[in-house]
Amino acid sequence: MKIFFKFLILISFLLLCINKINCLDGDGNPFRMIMLLSAGVNDLGFNNMMNQGRVGVAKDLNIEDSRLVIVDGLNETIALVEPILQNEDIDFIICSSQGHTAACKYFAQKYLNHPTIKTQFLIRGSGSTTANLIQFNYNFASANYMSGYFAGLYTKSKKIGFLSPGSMAKVNDSWVYAFWLGAKQINPSIEFYYYNIGAFLNPDASEAATNDLLDRGCDVIGNTLDDFSSGITIMSRGHRTIGTNGFPQKLIYGEKIIYSYAYNWTKLFLPITKSVKSGNTNNTNGYGDFNLDESKNFFNIEYSYGLDNLTLTKMNQQITYLKSNPRATHPYYCNDFLPAYAKKYNFTLSGVNKSCIDHSTFLKINEPFPGMTFLGIYNISLNEVKFSSSIQNGFSIVTGGLIAVTLIMMIGIIKFSKTSSIRSASPIFLNFILVGGIIVYIGIIVWVGPMSTSSCNARLWLVTLGFSTLIGSLVVKNFRIWLIFDNPELKSIKITNYQLFPWVGACLVINIILMSILTSVGDLKQIDAMNIDSLGKYEFMKVCKMNQAGASTLYTILAYFAALLLVGVFVSWKIRIVDIQEFNESGAIANTLYAISFCLFVIVPLMISPQDKQSETIILCTTGLFITTAALLIIFTPKFWRVFRKGSNESEINYGKKKSSSVATARAESGSKGSNSASGSKKTNRRGNIVSGDFTDDSESSIGNDEDKEIDNAANVTSGAVLAEFTDEASDIDNIELKDIEQHDQFEQSEQPNTTDIKSENN
Numbered sequence: 001m002k003i004f005f006k007f008l009i010l011i012s013f014l015l016l017c018i019n020k021i022n023c024l025d026g027d028g029n030p031f032r033m034i035m036l037l038s039a040g041v042n043d044l045g046f047n048n049m050m051n052q053g054r055v056g057v058a059k060d061l062n063i064e065d066s067r068l069v070i071v072d073g074l075n076e077t078i079a080l081v082e083p084i085l086q087n088e089d090i091d092f093i094i095c096s097s098q099g100h101t102a103a104c105k106y107f108a109q110k111y112l113n114h115p116t117i118k119t120q121f122l123i124r125g126s127g128s129t130t131a132n133l134i135q136f137n138y139n140f141a142s143a144n145y146m147s148g149y150f151a152g153l154y155t156k157s158k159k160i161g162f163l164s165p166g167s168m169a170k171v172n173d174s175w176v177y178a179f180w181l182g183a184k185q186i187n188p189s190i191e192f193y194y195y196n197i198g199a200f201l202n203p204d205a206s207e208a209a210t211n212d213l214l215d216r217g218c219d220v221i222g223n224t225l226d227d228f229s230s231g232i233t234i235m236s237r238g239h240r241t242i243g244t245n246g247f248p249q250k251l252i253y254g255e256k257i258i259y260s261y262a263y264n265w266t267k268l269f270l271p272i273t274k275s276v277k278s279g280n281t282n283n284t285n286g287y288g289d290f291n292l293d294e295s296k297n298f299f300n301i302e303y304s305y306g307l308d309n310l311t312l313t314k315m316n317q318q319i320t321y322l323k324s325n326p327r328a329t330h331p332y333y334c335n336d337f338l339p340a341y342a343k344k345y346n347f348t349l350s351g352v353n354k355s356c357i358d359h360s361t362f363l364k365i366n367e368p369f370p371g372m373t374f375l376g377i378y379n380i381s382l383n384e385v386k387f388s389s390s391i392q393n394g395f396s397i398v399t400g401g402l403i404a405v406t407l408i409m410m411i412g413i414i415k416f417s418k419t420s421s422i423r424s425a426s427p428i429f430l431n432f433i434l435v436g437g438i439i440v441y442i443g444i445i446v447w448v449g450p451m452s453t454s455s456c457n458a459r460l461w462l463v464t465l466g467f468s469t470l471i472g473s474l475v476v477k478n479f480r481i482w483l484i485f486d487n488p489e490l491k492s493i494k495i496t497n498y499q500l501f502p503w504v505g506a507c508l509v510i511n512i513i514l515m516s517i518l519t520s521v522g523d524l525k526q527i528d529a530m531n532i533d534s535l536g537k538y539e540f541m542k543v544c545k546m547n548q549a550g551a552s553t554l555y556t557i558l559a560y561f562a563a564l565l566l567v568g569v570f571v572s573w574k575i576r577i578v579d580i581q582e583f584n585e586s587g588a589i590a591n592t593l594y595a596i597s598f599c600l601f602v603i604v605p606l607m608i609s610p611q612d613k614q615s616e617t618i619i620l621c622t623t624g625l626f627i628t629t630a631a632l633l634i635i636f637t638p639k640f641w642r643v644f645r646k647g648s649n650e651s652e653i654n655y656g657k658k659k660s661s662s663v664a665t666a667r668a669e670s671g672s673k674g675s676n677s678a679s680g681s682k683k684t685n686r687r688g689n690i691v692s693g694d695f696t697d698d699s700e701s702s703i704g705n706d707e708d709k710e711i712d713n714a715a716n717v718t719s720g721a722v723l724a725e726f727t728d729e730a731s732d733i734d735n736i737e738l739k740d741i742e743q744h745d746q747f748e749q750s751e752q753p754n755t756t757d758i759k760s761e762n763n
């Protein structure tokens with residue numbers, strides 16, 4: 001089509017300017033004409049029709065210099081057009097769109113009676129003319145009335161629909177009323193449904209609204225929109241449609257268009273341009289409507305073949321009626337529905353029988369008449385894109401299983417709390433760690449679960465509190481080992497659980513304070529996010545969002561965890577020398593902390609790089625699961641393994657005996673630094689503490705030679721105290737510490753030969 005029109009322009013220029021004289025205006029200069037369009041001519045709608053009008057005028061009047069300028073908006077139009085006005089001798093500017101009206105009015109006022117710039121302006125409107133300002137309008141009411149009339153004749157389902165821009169596009173629905181009235185005139189039992197689209201051009205909404213109207217059983221749907229998306233939708237569902245956009249849709253869609261009206265702007269612009277070209281400044285406004293005079297008949301109606309004669313006859317009768325009666329008496333201005341409506345909305349009536357309104361009152365009609373069903377502003381329904389439910393279920397089931405395992409481990413800890421392996425590791429702290437793990441697991445289930453403002457908050461609280469408990473307990477445990485085994489004087493330091501709880505508590509309090517800040521100032525809430533990830537235009541996803549302050553607090557929390565981890569890693573590095581299996585959790589703890597630190601190094605870049613929300617959740621939850629589970633497994637598997645290897649009935653005596661000797665070994669090695677470091681047979685640590693021959697986990701490697709046995713004897717005074725430091729029954733120990741030590745001393749003395757037995761047993 002575009003090519004066709006361009007070709008047409010070209011041909012017309014060639015034809016026109018064969019005779020140059022015809023191209024001159026009254027001054028003897030060539031007549032120059034510009035048409036301002038708000039968009040390109042390929043819209044197959046308003047702008048295309050306007051351009052056809054320009055071409056028709058130029059052809060008819062042999063105007064050589066007739067240009068298109070595509071521009072919209074007041075400032076843009078002034079900026080683009082004013083230099084042309086000032087520098088070129090432009091005779092006539094057609095300001096086709098409402099977007100040009102203000103600018104063209106401004107020009108007309110500025111250059112009225114200007115000595116050199118004699119340009120005349122044609123704008124949309126119906127106000128008064130000046131020497132250089134002409135206004136044009138057309139009878140949109142009669143066009144819509146006739147379309148409705150046709151719809152009433154054509155409908156089989158007796159249900160018709162309509163789409164209008166509505167008040168959001170700053171137009172009232174008087175045109176909808178005109179359409180409804182046309183149908184009502186011919187078919188009083190008609191059902192009528194209409195939507196507001198909210199804009200002249202919103203193909204997505206008009207498409208969806210059209211489908212809705214079709215689903216309601218409407219078989220004819222009109223519109224006052226700029227584009228033909230509604231009609232295309234109807235055709236795509238196998239129906240024929242009407243064209244109400246002023247463009248001869250039949251040219252493109254053929255017989256699928258049963259009815260259409262097209263504007264012929266040539267007929268409107270031709271007389272005005274002729275007048276301007278002749279140098280007349282006594283201007284008259286232009287108006288397009290049905291007209292008995294075919295050269296002034298603005299609307300060009302087309303029907304498809306095969307329409308029954310009755311329909312055509314009635315249409316022609318009605319059009320002839322409109323053509324031959326004064327506009328003020330047309331049905332859309334004068335009818336029996338108006339008195340009641342005017343009374344309700346306080347409209348002024350006029351006419352012989354007081355059943356008429358004038359055009360300005362007509363434009364105020366917005367509320368539906370009885371019999372019109374207004375369906376509201378069409379809102380394209382947004383589809384929520386949910387987190388994949390299989391991933392959700394997968395995470396929940398796995399995490400649920402892990403919670404069950406953790407609970408079993410807690411029971412195991414309680415059940416075997418008397419065994420050396422568990423007891424030396426402080427059952428209370430072990431349970432703290434497990435509780436922390438469970439809290440993290442619950443947090444992960446909440447994390448993948450349904451999104452809401454409370455779950456957004458809950459998941460952060462749970463996960464951070466869980467990690468605080470878990471890591472806090474681990475670090476504090478390590479810290480105790482460090483304090484006991486790595487002090488220069490090698491005094492028997494007694495640290496009870498009650499002294500340690502406040503430190504774990506402090507970790508939690510810091511966490512709670514930070515999270516409280518995040519919750520109170522962070523404005524963490526669930527929102528419906530659109531245009532994220534690869535979501536479609538009308539899809540949204542529920543996501544958690546917080547403000548800048550909340551994000552800063554979250555980073556602070558992460559920094560706090562990082563600090564906690566660094567302290568933990570440092571402490572486990574410090575105590576890696578402790579060479580007693582039961583106490584040497586440093587290895588496990590260190591492994592855990594290394595694993596977490598390593599994970600974070602992988603996770604941070606992953607999270608910083610662009611992620612969609614779903615993969616982000618998967619990465620975070622997998623990391624959380626991995627860290628927690630790895631931590632729990634690394635810490636607890638060796639303990640339970642030892643418990644089961646040695647039998648769960650490891651007795652108090654066995655414990656005491658075994659423990660004492662082991663502790664004694666370590667303590668003795670440390671304790672005898674003065675003499676043994678000199679012998680050179682032992683490695684010494686930084687402070688001169690002698691440690692076992694190598695740094696392996698095999699705590700028994702150094703036990704068994706005679707030297708060690710002697711050391712055992714020398715050191716067993718402190719062994720009980722060291723043991724006591726690690727036991728849970730802090731109060732017992734507080735009370736019976738001395739007695740305890742004495743008991744152990746006795747065991748050491750009496751059971752001394754057993755040490756080798758245990759050793760061989762272990763081998």
Ligand SMILES: *[C@@H]1O[C@H](CO)[C@@H](O)[C@H](O)[C@H]1NC(C)=O
Pocket residue numbers: 074075
């Ligand atoms: C147009 O320009 C004027 C001043 O030149 C300015 O005040 C006004 O905001 C502008 N309007 C738009 C829509 O840009």
Ligand SMILES: *[C@@H]1O[C@H](CO)[C@@H](O)[C@H](O)[C@H]1NC(C)=O
Pocket residue numbers: 056264265266267295300
């Ligand atoms: C529009 O009107 C002009 C002038 O009357 C006429 O030459 C032309 O054929 C008309 N266009 C259509 C599509 O009817």
Ligand SMILES: *[C@@H]1O[C@H](CO)[C@@H](O)[C@H](O)[C@H]1NC(C)=O
Pocket residue numbers: 282284
């Ligand atoms: C302008 O035109 C109107 C009718 O079109 C006519 O009545 C009037 O006399 C004219 N005025 C001048 C100054 O030509």
Ligand SMILES: *[C@@H]1O[C@H](CO)[C@@H](O)[C@H](O)[C@H]1NC(C)=O
Pocket residue numbers: 309
């Ligand atoms: C329709 O009406 C015209 C004249 O009114 C007549 O010539 C023509 O045969 C009719 N066509 C049909 C199909 O009835």
Ligand SMILES: *[C@@H]1O[C@H](CO)[C@@H](O)[C@H](O)[C@H]1NC(C)=O
Pocket residue numbers: 346348
């Ligand atoms: C109706 O309109 C008239 C003026 O047109 C005004 O005086 C009157 O108060 C209005 N009545 C109501 C109910 O709005």
Ligand SMILES: *[C@@H]1O[C@H](CO)[C@@H](O)[C@H](O)[C@H]1NC(C)=O
Pocket residue numbers: 352353
């Ligand atoms: C006014 O009403 C009378 C009686 O109802 C009717 O005869 C007459 O045609 C009406 N006039 C107009 C202009 O509608």
Ligand SMILES: *[C@@H]1O[C@H](CO)[C@@H](O)[C@H](O)[C@H]1NC(C)=O
Pocket residue numbers: 170171172363364365366
């Ligand atoms: C729409 O109608 C209201 C009154 O109902 C009126 O004030 C307003 O000017 C009308 N809008 C247009 C664009 O005509």
Ligand SMILES: *[C@@H]1O[C@H](CO)[C@@H](O)[C@H](O)[C@H]1NC(C)=O
Pocket residue numbers: 375376377378379
């Ligand atoms: C569409 O949304 C607007 C406000 O956003 C509301 O007023 C209107 O009722 C909604 N329309 C429908 C049909 O729900």
